[in-house]
Amino acid sequence: MPFRSALSGINAAAEDLKVIGNNVANSSTTGFKQSRAEFADVYAATDGSGANSIGAGVRLSSVKQEFGQGNIQFTDNKLDLAINGKGFFIMEDNGSRVYSRAGSFQVDREGNVVNNVGNRLIVNNADESGNVTGAVGPLKLDNSNINPNPTSSLSVGVNLDSSQTRPTSVPFDPEVPNSFNHSTSLTVYDSLGSSHLATMYYVKSDQPNMWETHMFVDGKDAKGGTAPPYTSDALAFDGSGALTSINGAPVPPGTISYQNIQLTTGAEPLNLTIDMLSDTPTTQFGSRFNVSALTQNGYTSGRLSGFDIDETGIIKARYSNGQSRVLGQVSMADFANAQGLRQLGETSWAESFASGSALVGTPGSGSLGVLQSGALEGSNVDLTGQLVNMIEAQRNFQANAQVISTADTVTQTIINIR
Numbered sequence: 001m002p003f004r005s006a007l008s009g010i011n012a013a014a015e016d017l018k019v020i021g022n023n024v025a026n027s028s029t030t031g032f033k034q035s036r037a038e039f040a041d042v043y044a045a046t047d048g049s050g051a052n053s054i055g056a057g058v059r060l061s062s063v064k065q066e067f068g069q070g071n072i073q074f075t076d077n078k079l080d081l082a083i084n085g086k087g088f089f090i091m092e093d094n095g096s097r098v099y100s101r102a103g104s105f106q107v108d109r110e111g112n113v114v115n116n117v118g119n120r121l122i123v124n125n126a127d128e129s130g131n132v133t134g135a136v137g138p139l140k141l142d143n144s145n146i147n148p149n150p151t152s153s154l155s156v157g158v159n160l161d162s163s164q165t166r167p168t169s170v171p172f173d174p175e176v177p178n179s180f181n182h183s184t185s186l187t188v189y190d191s192l193g194s195s196h197l198a199t200m201y202y203v204k205s206d207q208p209n210m211w212e213t214h215m216f217v218d219g220k221d222a223k224g225g226t227a228p229p230y231t232s233d234a235l236a237f238d239g240s241g242a243l244t245s246i247n248g249a250p251v252p253p254g255t256i257s258y259q260n261i262q263l264t265t266g267a268e269p270l271n272l273t274i275d276m277l278s279d280t281p282t283t284q285f286g287s288r289f290n291v292s293a294l295t296q297n298g299y300t301s302g303r304l305s306g307f308d309i310d311e312t313g314i315i316k317a318r319y320s321n322g323q324s325r326v327l328g329q330v331s332m333a334d335f336a337n338a339q340g341l342r343q344l345g346e347t348s349w350a351e352s353f354a355s356g357s358a359l360v361g362t363p364g365s366g367s368l369g370v371l372q373s374g375a376l377e378g379s380n381v382d383l384t385g386q387l388v389n390m391i392e393a394q395r396n397f398q399a400n401a402q403v404i405s406t407a408d409t410v411t412q413t414i415i416n417i418r
Helices: 003-025 383-415
Strands: 035-042 057-065 072-074 081-084 088-093 096-100 120-126 132-138 153-159 182-189 195-204 210-217 233-237 243-246 255-261 270-275 290-296 304-309 314-319 324-330 332-334 342-345 348-350 359-361 370-373 375-377
Touching: 003 035, 003 057, 003 383, 072 081, 081 088, 088 348, 132 324, 153 182, 153 195, 182 290, 195 270, 210 255, 210 270, 304 370
Parallel strands: 081 375, 153 270
Antiparallel strands: 035 057, 072 375, 081 370, 088 096, 088 120, 088 332, 096 348, 120 132, 120 324, 153 290, 182 195, 195 210, 210 233, 233 243, 255 270, 304 314, 314 324, 332 359, 342 348
16 A cells, blocks of 8 residues: 555655755855755565566655855955855864854954854964965964064155255254255154154255255254264265265165164164165256155054955954054865765864865865955845745645545545445
8 A cells, every 4th residue: 555655755745844944944044055855766676577666655865955155245344254156164163173154253252263153263374474374273363562663764755956056054954944955754663663753854065966965863963963064975966867876876776874873762773774766766856846755664563453354365454553464364175075064053064074075275266266354145045946845845745645545545445345
């Protein structure tokens, strides 16, 4: 009698409804991947010909996961990460590796970047210089201040007006406006991170195409002079306005050095090198004085003010002193058979024999997708399709129940034969 076949059909329809119900329940779960139930018919094994064999029902063959792309939904949290393409985030769960598509991350009390269940995000760490290395480990955001960097080099590019004449007041004195032709200033930093005002003065010489230059830091001569006349550095230009020599030495290199500049803050003395050619060369043209380049390499101490993550997974910290530093690069994994991954719950999977070993790389490399910071990948469940599948499973359940009802009627008829 077909009771057992119909009963297997009812069980199969119930299993199908369970899968559909799980999909529908997780239609809003970040990084969730829908599944589908797959079934196989059942035949009794016989030694003879199976041409007239009647099946014994149906069984659940497998529940396959579908790793299609979910919709990208933008958020206000820069630690939220969405994968656009193939791949999984690599997480550390008490020393073991798990994999996830859910990129909702946060910082725990120890500074580790973790997901909602405390699994730590694995990255390729960077060294102190910001170079991404092959060392792999959990990402930790360091909230400590970065040390100050004393200024050691300056890049200065100015145009000195060739129509200028020697100042009326001599010798040069920074407190006497008529003793110099031009000046420009910038901030430099000492070893303690304190700022100092460095001012460069330019004085036209009596000789054609010749200028004198002085540097003062916090109003004091960088060469150590205490009163006029101050020692100067000589700049020579050719007839086309190009800088040709400094203190008689041909350019390049085109630098002026100031050594052992004493400070009153308790910091180490400053040693400065001014480069007049690297960015925009210093010139002498027949136009007004202007500054085209004025930079220095020092900075004060800074605290972490934010961070950015680009599409290749590079994590860059930003500090209050305007500096930035690479902390690492997000590591990702892919598998030869992603459907073979073992589900762990919490939108995470574990490697299995069927999935093959993890193929580890960085976002955008090989077949791995790229990252979108400030976004999450939504569930890939198609609710419309799931509702249609639900109707089909319901019809299958009802039809198999009707088979049992009909078989029961036939059986009762046989029993009632006299």
